[in-house]
Amino acid sequence: MNLTGPARTAEDVRAQAAAAKDLESLRACVSRCEACGLSKTRNQTVFMDGQGTRALMFVGEAPGADEDAQGVPFVGRAGKLLTDIIEKGMGIARGEITIANVLKCRPPENREPTPTEKATCTPWLDRQIELVDPAVLVPLGRHAAMHVLGIEESMGAMRARIHERGGRKVVPTYHPAYLLRSPGEKKECWKDIQLAMGVLGMPIPPRSDTGSSPASR
Numbered sequence: 001m002n003l004t005g006p007a008r009t010a011e012d013v014r015a016q017a018a019a020a021k022d023l024e025s026l027r028a029c030v031s032r033c034e035a036c037g038l039s040k041t042r043n044q045t046v047f048m049d050g051q052g053t054r055a056l057m058f059v060g061e062a063p064g065a066d067e068d069a070q071g072v073p074f075v076g077r078a079g080k081l082l083t084d085i086i087e088k089g090m091g092i093a094r095g096e097i098t099i100a101n102v103l104k105c106r107p108p109e110n111r112e113p114t115p116t117e118k119a120t121c122t123p124w125l126d127r128q129i130e131l132v133d134p135a136v137l138v139p140l141g142r143h144a145a146m147h148v149l150g151i152e153e154s155m156g157a158m159r160a161r162i163h164e165r166g167g168r169k170v171v172p173t174y175h176p177a178y179l180l181r182s183p184g185e186k187k188e189c190w191k192d193i194q195l196a197m198g199v200l201g202m203p204i205p206p207r208s209d210t211g212s213s214p215a216s217r
């Protein structure tokens with residue numbers, strides 16, 4: 001087991017994640033990780049964005065090309081929509097919320113993460129969740145929701161309700177990339193976001209009371 005150099009196996013990832021005392025040490029371990037083949041094709045790891053002052057954490061699937069280039073999650077087209085949901089819809093600054101992904105490296109050609117890549121990488125996310133310690137997790141899309149909830153269900157079966165994971169509330173919703181392809185579902189996503197805001201006691205901005213998606217206005 002390797003606690004100091006790059007994590008080269010799934011066991012190294014688990015050990016280094018468990019040993020990381022704070023987010024900066026965890027970020028450093030993630031940036032050195034070589035535990036799966038994605039480390040050979042990435043430009044850089046993508047750890048997280050935001051200060052977490054709102055006790056709310058969004059969890060996406062994996063970085064895309066823009067994220068791999070900038071080292072920041074959700075900065076491409078889907079990220080623009082997520083930013084609109086946060087800023088125009090929820091009425092707060094994007095930096096107040098923590099944003100991370102299940103995978104810390106981009107799968108080539110934006111293919112789906114493999115089960116081995118997910119199993120190897122997710123101890124990083126699980127430790128990140130412990131250290132950020134959000135009251136509410138919002139997994140974006142089926143991959144993130146299945147990992148956060150530890151179940152295999154369709155998105156339709158998981159969303160539109162409040163789940164629990166180790167004392168935290170979990171409110172899964174659609175991935176912004178899906179919403180770009182299916183804009184008719186934005187209003188359903190907005191219902192989920194309002195559920196999460198309700199758990200946090202956040203006021204729903206008046207313009208949003210119509211139930212329409214902020215990002216579609």
Ligand code: URA
Nearest residue numbers: 060061062063073074
């Ligand atoms: N899609 C994701 O799931 N995560 C990102 O960071 C960008 C796009």
